[in-house]
Amino acid sequence: MKKLKVSLAVQIFIGLILGIIIGAVYYGNPSVSTYLQPIADIFMHSIKMIVLPIVISSIIAGIAGVGDLKKIGKLGFKTILYFEVVTTIAIILGLLFGNIFQPGAGVDMAHLSKTDISSYVETTKHVEEHSFMDTFVNIIPTNIFNAFVQGDMLAVVFFSVLFGMGVAAIGERGKPVLSFFQGVAETMFWVTNQIMKLAPFGVFALIGITVSKFGLSSLIPLGKFALLVYASMIFLVVGVFGLICKIAKIKLIPLLRLVKDELLLAYSTASSETVLPKVMQKLESYGCPKGITSFVLPTGYTFNLDGATLYQALASLFIAQMYGIHLSIPEQISLMLVLMLTSKGIAAVPGTSFVVLLATLGSVGIPVEGLAFIAGIDRILEMARTAVNLTGNCLATVFIAKWEGQFDEEKANSYIDSIKKSKVA
Structure with missing residues (x-):
């Protein structure tokens, strides 16, 4: 008898549905968190445990393979340029959707429940003082071990690139070091595959906790805003990303199929960090060189948050409209420029989008208290932001x-063919 094989995506989806059911049935029951939180923590801790070793070893092995300082400098310039252009388009798109559909107009704030946002205020003080130049200064760590402990991805990427260049520069003497890090990368990818087997349980726990806390009914008063966020995200992927794919002759649908398991997991957990190791592995198998994948993808986690920047622009207008504040074109341009600066280099901060909005709204005269009205459904919106951020970074790498x-077209086509054959089998 042939053994039934259930794909990881299906397992994650089943976990997602069961989590929603359990959360809805036990809505308002604090014991749900008591039982499910340890399961969620085990999964999230396992993922965080492997992210840095994979990023460090992959970058060092990839950059040492490139070995050319001019090539690395050119790669860095092209990457930052691409990120800046696409995130700016995402902000403009968020402003356009907000102006056209007016999601905050006519909202009765008396019927909206408020959520405490005080936990974000302390972090916001740091972000308000955070300039664009600070982002580049902070790339260089004063203590690399401290950067490792804090999970400062930009500092880790910078050090790893520099270390990889050093390995390449010393020639034959660097080969044992290169072999070591290649071995570490391959070992950690094996560990990743084992940890990913926990993903359905992690998704079940995280979704169950979320729904039991806020309930599905919390979406109803802010339904128009939530639907517009999701619609704008879909437009960004289909319209903007689709156009980029057409320009670069990239097949968007095969790319999405390639990372569908990771997209579903990132969406369910509202964390793109959970899938970074697996996505790196898949993009390399798809035809992206290790040196490019290991540099572009982790850097994108800080500089290329397309879904988050679109949401921040849209949420800013929603809150302004809710309070009856009309923002002129110059004020919206000012909002766009502020978002371009505040959204860079703080991806490691908990609740990044909320922190950025708190730092941004006051600068353009929008009451920050308005965020308390949408905080209750932010988890649902964060899920969409995370999936779009991941899609944007996968596209950026290709x-x-x-x-x-x-880019190895032949390798990409053979990888897609192998996936199709495995499904048939």
Whole structure:
């Protein structure tokens, strides 16, 4: 008898549905968190445990393979340029959707429940003082071990690139070091595959906790805003990302199929960190060189948050409209410029989008108290933001690989064919 094989995506989806059911049935019952939180923590801790070793070893092995300082400098410039252009388009798109559909107009604040946002205020003080130049200064860590402990991805990427260049520069003497880090990367990918087997349980627990706390009914008063956020995210993927794919001759649907398990997991957990190791592995198998994948993808986690920047622009207008504040074109341009600065380099901060909004709204005269009205449904919206952020970074990696003329089309096609054959079998 042939053994029934259930794919990871199906397992995660089953976990998602069961989590929603349990959360809805036990809505308002604090014991749900008591039982499910340890399961969620075990999964999230397991993922966080492997992220840094994979990023460090992959970057060092990839960069040491490139070995050319000019090539690395050119790669960095192209990557940052691409990120800045696409995130700016995402902000403009959020402003357009907000102006056209007016989601905050006519909202009765008396019927909206408020959520405490005081936990974000302390972090916001740091972000308000955070300038664009600070982002680049903070890339260079004063203590690399401290950067490892804090999970400062930009500092880790910078050090790993520099270390990889050093390994390449010393030639034959660097080969044992290169072999060591190649071995570490391959070992950690094996560990990743084992940890991913916990994903359905982690998703079940995280969704169950979320729904039991806020309930599905919390979406109803802010339904128009939530639907518009999701619609704008879909438009960003289909319209903007689709256009980028057409320009670069990238097949969007096969790319989405390639990372569908990771997209579903990122959506369910509202964390793109959970899938970083697996996505790196898949993009390399898809035809992106290790040196490009290991540099572009982790850097994108800080510089290329397309879904988050779109949401921040849309949420800013929603709150302004809710309070009856009309923002002129110059004020909206000012809002766009502030978001371009505040959304960079703080991806490691908990509740990033909320922190950025708290730091931004006051600067353009929008009451920050308005965030308390949408905090209750933020988890549902964060799920969409995370999935779009991940999609944007996967596309960025393939785009940069093509721009550098290093994308392996043959490898991509053979990888897609192998997946199709495995499904048939």
